[in-house]
Amino acid sequence: xxxxxxxxCGEDDDAxxxxxxxxxxxxxxxVEEGFIIPEVVDELRRLAGGVPxxxxxxxxxxxxxxxxxxxxxxxxxxxxxxxDIQILSxxxxxxQKFDPDTALSLARLANxxxxxxxxxxxxxxxxxxxxPPQAPAEAAKELERAVTKLGLKGLIVNSHTGDExxxxxxFCPLLEAVEALGVPLYxxxxxxxxxxxxxxxxxxGFTVGWAYAVETGTHALRMIAAGVFERFPKLQIVLGHLxxxxxxMLQRIDNRYPFEIGVTGRTPLPRKPSEYFRTNxxxxxxxxxxxxxxxxxxxxxxxxxxxFAADHPMEDQxxxxxxxxxxxxxxxxxxxxxxxxxxxxxxxxx
Amino acid sequence: xxxxxxxxCGEDDDAxxxxxxxxxxxxxxxVEEGFIIPEVVDELRRLAGGVPxxxxxxxxxxxxxxxxxxxxxxxxxxxxxxxDIQILSxxxxxxQKFDPDTALSLARLANxxxxxxxxxxxxxxxxxxxxPPQAPAEAAKELERAVTKLGLKGLIVNSHTGDExxxxxxFCPLLEAVEALGVPLYxxxxxxxxxxxxxxxxxxGFTVGWAYAVETGTHALRMIAAGVFERFPKLQIVLGHLxxxxxxMLQRIDNRYPFEIGVTGRTPLPRKPSEYFRTNxxxxxxxxxxxxxxxxxxxxxxxxxxxFAADHPMEDQxxxxxxxxxxxxxxxxxxxxxxxxxxxxxxxxx
Numbered sequence: 001x002x003x004x005x006x007x008x009c010g011e012d013d014d015a016x017x018x019x020x021x022x023x024x025x026x027x028x029x030x031v032e033e034g035f036i037i038p039e040v041v042d043e044l045r046r047l048a049g050g051v052p053x054x055x056x057x058x059x060x061x062x063x064x065x066x067x068x069x070x071x072x073x074x075x076x077x078x079x080x081x082x083x084d085i086q087i088l089s090x091x092x093x094x095x096q097k098f099d100p101d102t103a104l105s106l107a108r109l110a111n112x113x114x115x116x117x118x119x120x121x122x123x124x125x126x127x128x129x130x131x132p133p134q135a136p137a138e139a140a141k142e143l144e145r146a147v148t149k150l151g152l153k154g155l156i157v158n159s160h161t162g163d164e165x166x167x168x169x170x171f172c173p174l175l176e177a178v179e180a181l182g183v184p185l186y187x188x189x190x191x192x193x194x195x196x197x198x199x200x201x202x203x204x205g206f207t208v209g210w211a212y213a214v215e216t217g218t219h220a221l222r223m224i225a226a227g228v229f230e231r232f233p234k235l236q237i238v239l240g241h242l243x244x245x246x247x248x249m250l251q252r253i254d255n256r257y258p259f260e261i262g263v264t265g266r267t268p269l270p271r272k273p274s275e276y277f278r279t280n281x282x283x284x285x286x287x288x289x290x291x292x293x294x295x296x297x298x299x300x301x302x303x304x305x306x307x308f309a310a311d312h313p314m315e316d317q318x319x320x321x322x323x324x325x326x327x328x329x330x331x332x333x334x335x336x337x338x339x340x341x342x343x344x345x346x347x348x349x350x
Numbered sequence: 351x352x353x354x355x356x357x358x359c360g361e362d363d364d365a366x367x368x369x370x371x372x373x374x375x376x377x378x379x380x381v382e383e384g385f386i387i388p389e390v391v392d393e394l395r396r397l398a399g400g401v402p403x404x405x406x407x408x409x410x411x412x413x414x415x416x417x418x419x420x421x422x423x424x425x426x427x428x429x430x431x432x433x434d435i436q437i438l439s440x441x442x443x444x445x446q447k448f449d450p451d452t453a454l455s456l457a458r459l460a461n462x463x464x465x466x467x468x469x470x471x472x473x474x475x476x477x478x479x480x481x482p483p484q485a486p487a488e489a490a491k492e493l494e495r496a497v498t499k500l501g502l503k504g505l506i507v508n509s510h511t512g513d514e515x516x517x518x519x520x521f522c523p524l525l526e527a528v529e530a531l532g533v534p535l536y537x538x539x540x541x542x543x544x545x546x547x548x549x550x551x552x553x554x555g556f557t558v559g560w561a562y563a564v565e566t567g568t569h570a571l572r573m574i575a576a577g578v579f580e581r582f583p584k585l586q587i588v589l590g591h592l593x594x595x596x597x598x599m600l601q602r603i604d605n606r607y608p609f610e611i612g613v614t615g616r617t618p619l620p621r622k623p624s625e626y627f628r629t630n631x632x633x634x635x636x637x638x639x640x641x642x643x644x645x646x647x648x649x650x651x652x653x654x655x656x657x658f659a660a661d662h663p664m665e666d667q668x669x670x671x672x673x674x675x676x677x678x679x680x681x682x683x684x685x686x687x688x689x690x691x692x693x694x695x696x697x698x699x700x
Contacts, residue, residue: 197545249559255665290602292650
């Protein structure tokens with residue numbers, strides 16, 4: 001568990017101790033934590049023809065035992081590493097590579113399985129639903145079931161689905177359900193879609209560190225550019241990896257947008273691109289628990305748009321927590337990023 | 351001209367005045383400043399069939415009068431805006447869209463024209479050569495002429511050439527010449543190559559702010575991934591726009607690299623990806639003169655790897671200088687970024 005807060009001058013040790021348990025101690029909520037179920041593994045293996053590759057997946061082989069554990073073993077690791085609550089989601093690419101019927105039945109299975117794990121450990125786990133964007137109306141219904149019946153806290157989509165992105169009007173029924181249910185949509189990376197594949201995959205070694213961010217950041221910007229947040233103004237998106245590079249470029253994007261739109265003769269969006277990013281997006285620190293980009297993200301977005309994630313088991317949770325705790329933050333920023341932003345975005349009351 | 355430094359306590363006004371002229375006053379050197387020559391404009395228009403578009407170019411229409419002026423008008427603007435020295439380069443896409451013969455003759459013309467402007471104002475202008483990567487051996491010879499005979503300070507390449515990147519061994523003769531001449535290679539953005547086009551250009555309004563950075567950042571990372579800096583360890587690259595997003599992602603790239611290389615079974619590079627970026631790259635602030643990304647870049651790369659650029663005339667030089675001077679920096683950082691890094695990288699002695 002995270003270190004207990006020390007009493008400051010004039011405070012009673014006991015008072016701190018009491019506050020500690022009931023309200024004062026900052027909980028560490030980790031919001032992008034993967035799991036998988038055997039049925040999804042089997043289907044991914046079948047699709048890959050038994051030959052895992054970066055494109056046909058899964059590449060999660062070495063992580064499989066930890067991905068499959070959503071019980072005692074995972075909780076023991078959380079205790080050892082200082083993580084209070086994990087928000088679990090089906091590991092990428094989720095069910096997005098399967099035919100719609102298979103995807104839907106595996107989504108139901110995964111959501112039920114996740115719900116079971118949460119019911120067994122309601123103070124340690126929360127979870128995001130998976131639903132197949134390739135069947136938008138059915139996905140909307142499954143999301144509704146997962147949120148209203150199973151108590152899941154949002155939806156995760158692993159970037160493109162069949163090389164299509166959520167700015168395509170075909171996905172409107174799903175986005176409409178997300179907005180209506182008042183839950184966030186976590187857009188998680190996967191390998192690049194066809195329109196980015198050749199350019200990003202011609203190099204070796206930078207797929208997760210660069211290509212995933214380009215794929216997912218581009219996805220988010222496509223949604224802004226297409227006016228998705230004019231159509232769904234309350235839609236809340238979560239991006240991992242401190243915003244997939246977007247915060248760093250946000251002011252430049254704003255600066256060049258009016259001229260570019262002017263050249264095309266199209267009608268510009270009524271708000272600056274950054275305004276959609278600041279009001280419709282929240283970012284998680286997954287894979288990016290480093291001081292300099294964190295400080296930039298705080299300066300650009302504010303700590304109330306940032307929340308901690310370890311990306312367990314893809315990253316070493318213990319090392320990540322240590323890196324995160326070593327980042328210089330004010331007490332208020334620490335509490336906001338460790339706990340408060342996640343509580344607001346995912347409506348975590350435990 | 352930039353404001354004259356005020357004397358501090360105990361200093362003699364006259365002494366400050368003298369230092370000011372001879373050594374103490376920080377000069378503002380702006381390193382990514384565009385120009386064009388009429389012959390290149392004509393050839394770009396001919397290629398575009400008279401119909402400028404984002405892909406067939408030029409989109410620089412509104413900037414044309416300022417791009418064509420490399421004399422008194424430009425210097426008057428520099429004086430008004432507080433820029434001491436501009437390092438000029440032929441505006442993107444340079445000569446990279448032309449057939450090799452046309453490209454070579456236009457490169458010679460552009461380099462001669464630039465050299466003439468610099469000779470007329472040697473204390474206000476320096477310049478980068480252009481040479482056609484599509485004819486690597488001839489480009490190497492033209493670069494040698496431009497550096498040794500014309501006094502130009504480096505080479506500018508506008509990202510891909512015919513959808514090929516500088517990690518392709520065919521470009522070795524050009525990189526070899528760059529390294530041998532001890533001058534930097536400025537990799538400037540252009541519209542995305544074929545392998546990124548469909549994915550990045552499906553949205554409107556974020557081409558310069560996002561797609562250009564992805565194109566150019568990917569180009570730089572391809573060179574690192576391919577081991578270009580093992581083959582040419584002294585090769586120095588300059589990237590604009592605070593490093594095209596790479597600094598923000600650099601620690602994550604390092605973190606994921608060993609695992610990814612392990613999965614492929616290939617031999618990893620002998621150094622961490624970030625080590626090549628920190629030792630073989632310098633970044634300019636063009637289009638990114640904003641406090642938060644600047645602070646992150648300083649924390650990640652150090653001020654001695656950062657230099658000021660206004661991106662005149664694509665950006666409003668006066669506004670950019672004001673934005674830059676409003677960024678909180680220590681005096682040492684300001685001097686480094688305004689002047690000293692550029693002097694070292696481009697060997698500017700004036």
